[in-house]
Amino acid sequence: MxxxxxxxxxxxRFLDTGLPPxxxxxxxxxxxxxxxxxxxxRRRARPHLWRANLDRPLLWNRRHRRAPxxxxxxxxxxxxxxxxxxDDDLRENGLGYTAKLGLHGRxxxxxxxxxxxxxxxxAFATYLAADGxxxxxxxxEASETEALAEELAAKHGIDTRALICDLAEPGLLAKAEExxxxxxxxLLVNNAGISLLDPFFDIPLxxxxxxxxxxxxxxxxxxxVVGQSMTSRGRGGIIIVSSASALSGSPYFCHYAAxxxxxxxxxxxxxxxxRGSGVDALAVCPGMTDTKPVQDQGLGDDLPFYVPLAxxxxxxxxxxxxxxxxxxxxxxxxxxxxxGLLSKLLPRGWTxxxxxxxxxxxxx
Numbered sequence: 001m002x003x004x005x006x007x008x009x010x011x012x013r014f015l016d017t018g019l020p021p022x023x024x025x026x027x028x029x030x031x032x033x034x035x036x037x038x039x040x041x042r043r044r045a046r047p048h049l050w051r052a053n054l055d056r057p058l059l060w061n062r063r064h065r066r067a068p069x070x071x072x073x074x075x076x077x078x079x080x081x082x083x084x085x086x087d088d089d090l091r092e093n094g095l096g097y098t099a100k101l102g103l104h105g106r107x108x109x110x111x112x113x114x115x116x117x118x119x120x121x122x123a124f125a126t127y128l129a130a131d132g133x134x135x136x137x138x139x140x141e142a143s144e145t146e147a148l149a150e151e152l153a154a155k156h157g158i159d160t161r162a163l164i165c166d167l168a169e170p171g172l173l174a175k176a177e178e179x180x181x182x183x184x185x186x187l188l189v190n191n192a193g194i195s196l197l198d199p200f201f202d203i204p205l206x207x208x209x210x211x212x213x214x215x216x217x218x219x220x221x222x223x224x225v226v227g228q229s230m231t232s233r234g235r236g237g238i239i240i241v242s243s244a245s246a247l248s249g250s251p252y253f254c255h256y257a258a259x260x261x262x263x264x265x266x267x268x269x270x271x272x273x274x275r276g277s278g279v280d281a282l283a284v285c286p287g288m289t290d291t292k293p294v295q296d297q298g299l300g301d302d303l304p305f306y307v308p309l310a311x312x313x314x315x316x317x318x319x320x321x322x323x324x325x326x327x328x329x330x331x332x333x334x335x336x337x338x339x340g341l342l343s344k345l346l347p348r349g350w351t352x353x354x355x356x357x358x359x360x361x362x363x364x
Contacts, residue, residue, distance in 0.1 A: 101320050104132035107186035107237050110159075112136040112179065112226065114167060114218070115192030117144035120241060120289060123316035124189050125152065131320075134159040136183060138192070140166045167192050167218035168210045176225040187237045188226045190219045190263065193256075197359075200254045208255050215259035223266065227279065235278040237323050240267040244287040244335060247343040251356040260285075264328060271327035280324035286315045287335035310335060 111128045115121035116137035125135055129152040139145040142164045149160040161183075165175060179185070194211040196203050223238055230236025242264040245257035267283035274281060288309050310332045318331035330336045342351045 101127070101131045103128070103187065103237065103320060103323070106324075107235055109184035109186035110134045110136050111187040111189065112138065112183075112185050112222070113189040113191060114138040114222070117141040117148060120286070120312040120315050121189070121191040122148060123312040124191060124239075124320075126313075127316055127320055128187065128189075129156045129158055129160070132156075132158070133187065134183075136161050136163055136179065136185070138163045138165055138167070140164065168213040172218055173221050173225070176221050180225050180229050184233075185226050185229065186235065187239070188222060188230075189239045189241070190222060191239075191241045192218065193241065193260075195253070195256050197252055199252060203255070211255055211259060215256070216262045219263055219266070223270075227270075230279045231274070231277060233278075236280070238267065238270065238279070238281045239319055239323060240264070240281075240283050241319075242267070242283045242285045242328075244285045244330060244339050244343075246285060247339060248348055248351050248355075250359075251352060252359045268327040282319060282323045282326070283328040284315065284319040285328060285330050285335075285339070286310060286332070287330070287338055289315055 111125075111133040113121050113125050113128070113135065116125045116135075117139040118141075121139070125137055125148060129135055135149070135152060135158065137145050137149050137160065139162075142162070145162040145164060149162040152158065153160040163175075163179070165172070192214055194207075194214045196207055196211060219240060223240070227236070227238060230238070240263040243257065243260040245253055246260035246264045248257075249261075250257040264283045264285060267281045270279075270281035271283075290309055290311050315331045319329060322329045322331075330339050342354065346354075
């Protein structure tokens with residue numbers, strides 16, 4: 001009787017203190033231990049998910065420790081029954097074995113990419129061709145655009161059209177309406193842009209107006225005309241390539257940062273407005289990227305530690321993976337750290353002073 005009373009008292013004590021009985025606590029410990037070993041096995045089997053590589057989009061960090069299974073399947077480089085590996089040339093870019101994105105099945109039709117001849121636009125076109133999209137490549141560089149169109153058509157067996165066009169010209173609206181009527185455009189990538197590095201008042205007014213036409217007016221016209229046909233069909237995707245400089249402004253890039261802020265806010269507003277309609281919108285805000293304007297201006301040669309230089313391929317891949325999931329994206333882990341330091345933690349005056357000193361040092 002004493003044992004039963006003691007056992008009953010102990011059991012009541014656990015109940016009164018909110019603790020479960022010993023058997024249940026032991027069972028929980030065993031289950032937790034089994035889960036821990038299972039997680040360790042998964043880490044050993046797929047170590048690429050647990051390493052933050054500065055050359056890749058962010059695949060894994062602390063907030064993803066309990067990521068859903070579908071994220072792990074999306075990032076898993078091994079082939080699944082529903083995943084098909086893309087071509088070897090993309091694997092050689094340092095991005096590893098990448099599964100098809102499945103965007104063509106979601107949006108269908110053609111993908112229209114502006115500024116497609118080189119840099120981030122070329123990376124977008126390459127990934128979208130591998131995903132099965134027919135392509136409309138818009139650029140003013142005729143030879144490079146036509147060569148890329150022929151290369152992707154031969155490699156992937158898709159229909160590619162090189163649309164040679166200067167987005168700053170007055171007749172862009174008529175051309176955009178013609179493209180929207182002729183082709184079923186399922187994905188629009190507003191990537192083309194003009195970047196001028198100089199003191200604001202040293203740049204001619206005509207150059208400022210051309211920057212405004214390409215970075216804002218062309219983005220508005222294409223988004224409006226193509227987006228109308230997307231909403232009528234009930235599906236589509238719109239990507240606007242903005243810049244991390246849009247988050248806080250930038251000395252010597254004053255007008256460029258202002259125009260990129262327009263694209264950021266346009267895409268974020270459309271993301272909220274079009275939710276549930278089948279049309280997705282995303283603003284991509286990369287930091288310093290290894291593209292031709294950066295190379296021509298010599299900005300990538302002597303960067304401070306807090307200004308990482310990303311390749312165009314990680315930027316494009318991260319944007320395509322994030323489309324439909326969030327309104328805006330800073331594509332790489334290093335850019336997120338830099339933007340968090342300069343745009344969130346420090347006062348804006350300090351941020352602009354740091355950026356000014358850095359740009360002046362790079363311009364010497």
